[in-house]
Amino acid sequence: LRRLGKRGAFCRGQGRAGMPRLVMKFGEGMHAVIAGFQGISPEGRIATLGRGGSDTSAVAFAAALEAERCDIYTDVAGVYTTDPRITKKARKLGRISYEEMLELASLGAKVLQTRSVELAMRYKVRLQVLSSFSDEPGTLVCAEEEIVESRVVSGIAHSRDEAKMTLISVADRPGIAAAIFGPLADAGVNVDMIVQNISEEGRTDMTFSCPIDDVPKARQALEAAMAAGRFNFRGLDVNEEVAKVSIVGIGMRSHAGVAHKMFAALAAEGVNIRVITTSEIKVSVLIDRKYLELAVQALHDAFELEKAG
Structure with missing residues (x-):
């Protein structure tokens, strides 16, 4: 982040001018590893982002980079119709709309934190929820228009x-x-x-x-x-x-x-x-x-x- 310019500029929403340089580095094969749970406040103070801060940071970077999709790796294989611990009949959804995911997150579902979904919906960032422990397909969180079923x-x-x-x-x-x-x-x-x-x-x-x-x-x-x-x-x-x-x-x-x-x-x-x-x-x-x-x-x-x- 510091390479983008003045320390904390990106976190304060002023770092878009530095984004092309970061994209060029990606083209050269560079991989950026970023601590997603922290940022710098407008006053220049380092602060933690709270629960779900890493997901929110990932969506913010995906939006700034105009990425095609943001993949979120977690401890579950995707978004299910309900908690699989309550009923074995729970099924993994292939796709779910931003609005539905936001409601589920705010009502108790713990797959994604509400701030990350709000940010994705605002900037139209497609989210894919995947498991960190398997290669099976996950759940795509997207616009309502993309859902066929x-x-x-x-x-x-x-x-x-x-x-x-x-x-x-x-x-x-x-x-x-x-x-x-x-x-x-x-x-x-x-x-x-x-x-x-x-x-x-x-x-x-x-x-x-x-x-x-x-x-x-x-x-x-x-x-x-x-x-x-x-x-x-x-x-x-x-x-x-x-x-x-x-x-x-x-x-x-x-x-x-x-x-x-x-x-x-x-x-x-x-x-x-x-x-x-x-x-x-x-x-x-x-x-x-x-x-x-x-x-x-x-x-x-x-x-x-x-x-x-």
Whole structure:
């Protein structure tokens, strides 16, 4: 990196002028080995990039070099329809769209870190996920237009480390949601799913989910906000025995009844749904953690993902 010019210039996004020199070196047979987990901040400080930093760096270099593809070698053979440790019916996908991969990564799939997928989607860098331990074909992460096969659901993601928190009997008035979730945001609580009950006599219950590790600071933030007079509640119920299961697929945009099929499959197995959230290409449910494996297996069967490939 230092050969590209001023130290850290490339990491600060100023090093494109040096890229042709690097490309010329590649043409001369040079191979660059770069530590992908670190970079230099705009202030000139060396910093680590956190989890997934190496993948993110690889995508950044591929984009800057205008490479045809970025190959990511990892400990799995590709992107699967779900965690193979939960069901042996899990199948490796030949291709998956950026949007689907981004959803799966953010919902608990640990193959790629979200920042690397976001960067790849932004700069249209095709990603290929390959195994470090075998030569078998992996999974190509690419634009939706490159995917020929039609799938309603491409994968199932899950997260075990969830908690459900319910504020009991808060005032049902304009601004109450902002009053509740503002202090949570200030405390760095990563709020995910939110549901509000029907109001009775001017009061309601407000439920949200968050990572289980965020429960202590969430409780502290809510109690401090109530003590400061921002709002009041009659109780705080915390359930740390829940998990999130999500189905993801770009085919949901053009197919009706996907959520119904998901809910029916869970009901048939006696799995009760606590909270539901949806987006254009995903449906997530919060369930009791003890049913996680059963729920994933049931949904994998219901959407016939063993036929994917």
